[in-house]
Amino acid sequence: MHLRLRPDVDPTDLGDGTVLRDERTGRRWLLNRTGTQVxxxxxxxxxxxxxxxxxxxxxxxxxxxxxxxxxxxxxxxRGAALLESTR
Structure with a gap:
């Protein structure tokens, strides 16, 4: 199963992590280096x-x-509805 970000999730690379912004809700998630690598x-x-x-x-x-x-x-x-399956 291949996963992708939902179309309304905007990732921003911070160099040492990533911020994911859910444009539907305005909520943001900060991923550390490990989360970004995953x-x-x-x-x-x-x-x-x-x-x-x-x-x-x-x-x-x-x-x-x-x-x-x-x-x-x-x-x-997935629980935060940031990822979806492509298959």
């Missing part, structure tokens, strides 16, 4: 396991921790 991976079509593997390697953390972090970030973005 979002970027999702937007280019990477699956959660690949993103987690890259996080684990980059930050030298256990793969289980990285998988949990990725799942949590995706769950929160």
């Amino acid at each position: 979002l970027r991976g999702l937007l280019i079509g990477q699956d959660a396991d690949r993103i987690a593997g890259e996080l684990a390697d980059r930050h030298r953390i256990p793969a289980e921790v990285a998988r949990h972090d990725v799942a949590t970030i995706v769950e929160r973005l």
Whole structure:
């Protein structure tokens, strides 16, 4: 399943993170570097396991921790209705 930002979500790169603005509600979400890396991976079509593997390697953390972090970030973005499935 490929995920993308909803059309009414405007991302702004801050260099060390990303702000997502929901134009429907005016609410904003701030993603740190890890959240930004997860979002970027999702937007280019990477699956959660690949993103987690890259996080684990980059930050030298256990793969289980990285998988949990990725799942949590995706769950929160979907729960806030910022992401949608393309298939």
